[in-house]
Amino acid sequence: MGDDALAASTRDRSAGTPEPAARAVACPASLAEAHQAVRESTGTVLVSGGRTGLDWGGPVRDPDLVIDTTAMNRLITHNPADMTVAVQAGMRLADLQQALAPAGQWLALDPPTALAGPTLGGLLAGGDAGPRRLAHGALRDLVIGATVVLADGTVARAGGHVIKNVAGYDLGKLFAGSLGAFGLIAELVLRVHPRPPASVTLAVPADPTAALAATQAVRASPLEAVAVEWDGTRLLVRFEGTADGVAARQRDARGLDRLAGAEPLVDTAEQDAWDGLAAAAYGQDTDTVIRAGTRPDRLPDVVEALRRAAGPAGVTAELTSSVAAGVHTARLRGGDAAGHAACLRDWRAAVRDLGGTVTLRRRRDGVDDLVPAWGPPAPSVGVLRALKARFDPDRRFAPGRFAPWF
Amino acid sequence: MIGPVLRREFESTLGRSAVISDPAQLRTYECDGLTGYRVVPALVVLPESTEQVAAAVRLCARERIPFVARGAGTGLSGGALPVAEGIVISLARMRAILRIDVANQRMVVQPGVTNAGISRAVAGHGLYYAPDPSSQIVCTIGGNVAENSGGAHCLKYGFTVHHVLALQVVLADGSVVTLGGDSAEGEGPDLRGLFIGTEGTVGIATEITVRLLRKPESVRTLVADFPSVAQAGDAVSDVIAAGMVPAAIEMLDHLAIEACEAATHAGYTLDTAAALVVELDGPQVDCDGLFEQLSEICHRRGTTKIRIAASEAERAAIWQGRKAAFAAVGRISPDYFVQDGVVPRTRLAEALGRISAMSEEAGLRVANVFHAGDGNLHPLVLYDQAAGQAERAERLSHDIAELCVELGGSLSGEHGIGTDKACSMPRMFGQDDLAVMGRVRDAFDPDGLCNPGKVLPTPRLCGERPGPYRPHPLEQAGVIERM
Numbered sequence: 001m002g003d004d005a006l007a008a009s010t011r012d013r014s015a016g017t018p019e020p021a022a023r024a025v026a027c028p029a030s031l032a033e034a035h036q037a038v039r040e041s042t043g044t045v046l047v048s049g050g051r052t053g054l055d056w057g058g059p060v061r062d063p064d065l066v067i068d069t070t071a072m073n074r075l076i077t078h079n080p081a082d083m084t085v086a087v088q089a090g091m092r093l094a095d096l097q098q099a100l101a102p103a104g105q106w107l108a109l110d111p112p113t114a115l116a117g118p119t120l121g122g123l124l125a126g127g128d129a130g131p132r133r134l135a136h137g138a139l140r141d142l143v144i145g146a147t148v149v150l151a152d153g154t155v156a157r158a159g160g161h162v163i164k165n166v167a168g169y170d171l172g173k174l175f176a177g178s179l180g181a182f183g184l185i186a187e188l189v190l191r192v193h194p195r196p197p198a199s200v201t202l203a204v205p206a207d208p209t210a211a212l213a214a215t216q217a218v219r220a221s222p223l224e225a226v227a228v229e230w231d232g233t234r235l236l237v238r239f240e241g242t243a244d245g246v247a248a249r250q251r252d253a254r255g256l257d258r259l260a261g262a263e264p265l266v267d268t269a270e271q272d273a274w275d276g277l278a279a280a281a282y283g284q285d286t287d288t289v290i291r292a293g294t295r296p297d298r299l300p301d302v303v304e305a306l307r308r309a310a311g312p313a314g315v316t317a318e319l320t321s322s323v324a325a326g327v328h329t330a331r332l333r334g335g336d337a338a339g340h341a342a343c344l345r346d347w348r349a350a351v352r353d354l355g356g357t358v359t360l361r362r363r364r365d366g367v368d369d370l371v372p373a374w375g376p377p378a379p380s381v382g383v384l385r386a387l388k389a390r391f392d393p394d395r396r397f398a399p400g401r402f403a404p405w406f
Numbered sequence: 407m408i409g410p411v412l413r414r415e416f417e418s419t420l421g422r423s424a425v426i427s428d429p430a431q432l433r434t435y436e437c438d439g440l441t442g443y444r445v446v447p448a449l450v451v452l453p454e455s456t457e458q459v460a461a462a463v464r465l466c467a468r469e470r471i472p473f474v475a476r477g478a479g480t481g482l483s484g485g486a487l488p489v490a491e492g493i494v495i496s497l498a499r500m501r502a503i504l505r506i507d508v509a510n511q512r513m514v515v516q517p518g519v520t521n522a523g524i525s526r527a528v529a530g531h532g533l534y535y536a537p538d539p540s541s542q543i544v545c546t547i548g549g550n551v552a553e554n555s556g557g558a559h560c561l562k563y564g565f566t567v568h569h570v571l572a573l574q575v576v577l578a579d580g581s582v583v584t585l586g587g588d589s590a591e592g593e594g595p596d597l598r599g600l601f602i603g604t605e606g607t608v609g610i611a612t613e614i615t616v617r618l619l620r621k622p623e624s625v626r627t628l629v630a631d632f633p634s635v636a637q638a639g640d641a642v643s644d645v646i647a648a649g650m651v652p653a654a655i656e657m658l659d660h661l662a663i664e665a666c667e668a669a670t671h672a673g674y675t676l677d678t679a680a681a682l683v684v685e686l687d688g689p690q691v692d693c694d695g696l697f698e699q700l701s702e703i704c705h706r707r708g709t710t711k712i713r714i715a716a717s718e719a720e721r722a723a724i725w726q727g728r729k730a731a732f733a734a735v736g737r738i739s740p741d742y743f744v745q746d747g748v749v750p751r752t753r754l755a756e757a758l759g760r761i762s763a764m765s766e767e768a769g770l771r772v773a774n775v776f777h778a779g780d781g782n783l784h785p786l787v788l789y790d791q792a793a794g795q796a797e798r799a800e801r802l803s804h805d806i807a808e809l810c811v812e813l814g815g816s817l818s819g820e821h822g823i824g825t826d827k828a829c830s831m832p833r834m835f836g837q838d839d840l841a842v843m844g845r846v847r848d849a850f851d852p853d854g855l856c857n858p859g860k861v862l863p864t865p866r867l868c869g870e871r872p873g874p875y876r877p878h879p880l881e882q883a884g885v886i887e888r889m
Contacts, residue, residue: 057594081646082750082781104649133590140596141568156842157835162748164565164780165816166554166603167823167834168861169843173567173599182595194649216509220532222623224689245692293589296510326510326589357593380583380597386849387595402594 022046022066029071030088031147031155031186038184039153041065044399047180049090049122052113052282056126056361057179058373058403067184069121075099076187083192084144084161089121089185096120100192108136108193110274112281112329121185127177127359130278131227131238134324136193140176145189148175148182151392155186163191174387180398182391196240200250201270204262206235208300215296215323217258223249230299230321231277237262238274280320281329288315288332288340288363290347294356296326305350306330306343313343326356337366345371352376377405407491408448412469416451416493419461424499426450435494438479438486439541442800443825447474447488454499456574456582456612462495463610464580472855475610477517477549480541482744483824485552485605485860492858495610497548503527504613511618512571517548517611521555524616533618536563539820540729551611554603556820558654558728559685561779563619565820567602574613575601578851586615600846605822606857608850622687625653626697627715627724630704631678635659635774638680639755641707642778645684646751648703650696655779656683656728661738662775662786669734672727673720675711682778683728731775732786739771739788741796743803746821747810751781757813761785761806768802770795782819783810808833823861829868831861 026037043064072090080103100106110130129138145159158171211230218225227238239246254262283289310317315335321328332340348358360373385406417425436444453459466473472492488494500516508531521542524535538557556565572586586598632638658681663674686693715721735742749757765772773786785806789799807817811834817827
């Protein structure tokens with residue numbers, strides 16, 4: 001691509017300002033164009049995809065250049081018999097699922113952002129996953145190859161096109177949860193799965209203690225649930241497999257003491273329940289959304305800590321949980337920025353006291369001025385800083401994303 | 407150089423019984439499972455705790471002494487090959503199970519606990535640890551973390567990286583950090599995942615938190631004989647196309663079957679060209695339905711005999727036969743190399759055809775036993791050292807690994823790169839790719855003390871000549887060109 005082509009894909013901010021404000025926007029359509037956009041940039045860079053998680057972590061203020069990857073939206077190769085697909089990282093998850101469907105396959109990933117149009121690169125950078133993580137892992141577990149562009153313009157590839165591969169370091173893992181601070185994810189090779197022919201979801205009313213006990217009962221049984229989620233009032237347990245198989249398993253599950261009273265969600269109720277859960281975990285513009293990870297049996301403590309943090313702060317707090325994975329999402333509503341900040345600070349401290357981790361996702365305007373995006377750094381932050389120094393020594397990519405850690 | 411003063415410092419730090427300096431004893435550490443490479447280390451230490459590992463590493467860092475961590479020494483790529491003038495840190499004495507948490511289905515162990523020992527410790531709770539490398543009786547979880555080990559069942563269950571939640575790691579400067587955590591999601595980049603599979607080159611894992619799974623309700627195992635490798639391969643394709651994800655699909659060719667039977671009498675048919683071992687597991691009803699479908703596929707593809715394991719004992723015998731395959735080859739050949747490469751599953755037939763031609767050309771027999779579901783080949787190159795065939799066999803073995811890359815696969819599916827394949831890495835990765843991996847290594851270990859000479863090629867190891875030509879991603883995209 002020549003200079004003219006880059007100019008054509010680089011607009012002045014007057015042509016349409018994305019959030020956060022940037023002086024220029026590049027819209028590469030290929031690895032080569034992405035490489036050129038990075039190589040020719042000199043200032044700070046924010047990589048954006050579907051913008052479903054662009055504000056996660058610390059705020060990136062006024063980057064000199066936004067590289068919008070959504071024109072890198074091609075499926076490169078799909079090998080159904082090998083169960084692999086290679087994509088440009090700006091491809092949207094929904095488009096990929098549609099492309100895989102004729103082969104009876106899918107990417108076994110159901111993140112809360114799914115309905116808002118996330119790209120695959122964005123999903124990897126956000127480290128996100130949904131309820132089916134229990135059966136299939138997060139996106140980091142499904143990436144078998146990655147091509148990235150580093151701040152100095154180096155293009156590097158790791159992994160490959162085969163599922164089983166231990167040759168070399170797995171750069172995909174470094175970019176999983178990197179929130180754009182280590183480079184641009186340009187292309188990904190993914191492992192796909194057969195789409196199961198049948199699904200059934202049971203719902204049972206449950207407080208946190210009952211939800212935990214029921215989850216442990218399901219996990220101790222041989223029923224192999226693909227998802228076990230608590231939506232704040234109910235525990236949802238999903239089975240997928242053959243039609244006969246899921247029918248038998250839901251029957252056996254209802255025979256468990258802890259799931260007495262569980263009812264299958266029929267017709268549209270099943271999809272509605274899962275969509276509702278995703279919407280709650282994704283949140284809305286004026287919400288603050290916080291993701292926490294703990295040992296699974298901490299669920300009641302985590303819920304209690306949130307109640308204690310939210311009350312005095314004057315905010316309404318709701319929590320959903322991937323109970324078996326120990327991943328919880330708190331959504332704060334109502335109140336003001338000071339209340340959201342206070343609730344974040346107090347709940348984060350409590351979760352970390354329980355041995356957990358906390359990542360700030362979206363937040364109400366003003367929260368960033370009142371509280372840091374990250375809690376006190378763990379000892380491993382030294383490794384992160386050393387990696388950052390070697391991948392982006394001038395701190396050009398997503399500056400502020402991991403502040404105050406680096 | 408490790409002189410007497412420094413040796414005494416190791417002794418006073420770790421205890422005299424934890425330091426080996428006797429030349430005869432040192433020699434037992436000169437190689438791992440890949441016995442072709444041998445280097446006697448200057449010293450071996452046997453720490454018993456994270457603190458002792460950290461203390462030993464701090465001494466190494468202070469004195470700029472390279473160190474190599476070692477588990478059971480079962481690795482097949484020379485990943486635990488000592489460095490002359492360096493020390494070996496054996497984790498053999500760190501064999502404690504620290505915590506078993508049944509409710510949260512996890513366990514915290516020291517690195518010297520064996521893979522099978524983990525499952526054994528929780529069998530009474532109906533739980534197990536999923537990755538099952540063939541050496542699981544002796545190989546250690548610390549080694550599994552270093553190699554990102556898989557096993558026969560990784561088609562469905564994945565590798566070590568999918569089953570480790572957290573690691574306590576001693577870094578190259580002797581500091582101790584935790585990577586990963588209590589849940590499936592942490593803060594920022596996945597350093598846990600980055601660490602796993604780095605073959606001991608960025609630190610030493612001293613505590614490992616593993617995920618445990620509930621044993622499946624039903625396990626159905628069959629052995630299907632086929633008149634040709636191609637027909638067996640077609641059956642595998644049909645299984646995948648039918649949307650099944652079996653726990654395992656293994657293939658053995660005639661020569662491999664002969665070896666297995668000679669060693670274990672597991673009941674494989676001796677006069678068949680190929681056999682598939684297929685295992686389905688999961689909830690009973692799902693499993694029964696799929697098993698019927700599987701049998702139909704095998705019949706459609708011309709199976710000459712299906713043997714279904716009728717008992718747990720019979721199933722165990724089938725697997726014992728399969729897992730003993732490598733060692734069993736010793737029954738039919740005085741010497742052999744075990745190779746490990748991966749091709750896209752759809753190119754298995756092509757790969758086997760090429761291997762067969764290469765085998766003929768070299769005048770050496772190659773037995774094939776492999777994970778057919780994911781294209782992970784384990785060709786066994788048979789030779790006779792006494793007849794002067796070693797060099798030819800080694801070349802054939804290396805050529806097979808590089809053939810896998812040529813077919814769009816990988817140099818290694820589970821044995822690792824180690825010393826053995828470091829110089830082949832430029833076949834699979836470009837200079838920039840390797841340099842960026844080097845940046846990762848440098849971030850963890852700027853002085854290059856941690857298992858040097860493994861994984862990434864160095865001029866000292868591989869010569870100054872650049873690796874064979876392979877196109878840069880931008881070149882493939884038509885953006886840049888080289889003459």
